[in-house]
Amino acid sequence: MGSSTISLGLGLGGGKAATSSGSPSGGGLSPIGNQYSVSLDGANDYIDCGGASDFSFNNGSGTDSAFSISAWVKFDNTDKARLVSKDNGLGSREYLFGTNNTNKVNMILGTGSNNLDIRNNATINTSDWFHIVATYDGSKSISGLKVYVNADASSLSDVSVGTYAGMPLSTGNLDIGRFGNGHSFFNGLVDEVAVFSRELTADEVSSIYALNMANLAPLSPLAWWRMGDNDSGSGTTVTDQGSGGNNGSLENGPTFSTTVPSF
Secondary structure, three states: OOOOEEEOOOOOOOOOOOOOOOOOOOOOOOOOOOOOEEEEOOOOEEEEOOOOOOOOOOOOOOOOOOEEEEEEEOOOOOOOEEEEEEEEEOOOOOEEEEEEEOOEEEEEOOOOOOEEEEOOOOOOOOOEEEEEEEEEEEEEEEHEEEEEEEEOOOOOOEOOOOOOOOOOOOOOEEEOOOOOOOOOOOOEEEEEEEEEOOOOOOOHHHHHHHHEOOOOOOOOOEEEEEOOOOOOOOOOOEEEEOOOOOOEEOOOEEEEEOOOOOO
């Protein structure tokens, strides 16, 4: 497919988004304390979260299921900063979420030659924290794939290639901070990374962003890594607070940081 711009009419802007009633609606979310994030060096640091089968949202035979990824990030380099990936390193990429070579946040489903690829055209920088979210409804259609930057998905471009027939089934673990085949490492800070086995609504995304730091438990995340807040900011493990129990292992020396998102 060629590049095209998709206007989804969400129009949430760069501030704290609200519903027509004047406040975000996100399933009873409330603020939560936050003391730590994880710093990744962009060279070889990453977090191995395991869960090879838990994080496969397809059956390997062309049937996808819905899922979402949410995270807070502060970039030190915005070029090809791969945040979350599921790939066995052998060409069976299921999905890749982060920034691409145009310094835009994007989500790719499928392989390099046949994929769905949606790009959010928002400008990002190395000064601010950003809340980024990818949602997918499982339809195998580009219209079912969205990327939000600070709760805004009003300007998306379809940069898919080939013919998408569903994600391949990979034996690779879910990694935070790199492309699963061992390159394009994330350089910067990551916090509150969560995976959901359903499509988050626009209101839910808005509520997470509007609260700055939200207790995600009411949204029933499959995985939720608080990046130190449940591990006293020490050790080499980030405990999974979601239902899957897939703790993350800090690989090659990521460090805990006390720099966290704030308005």
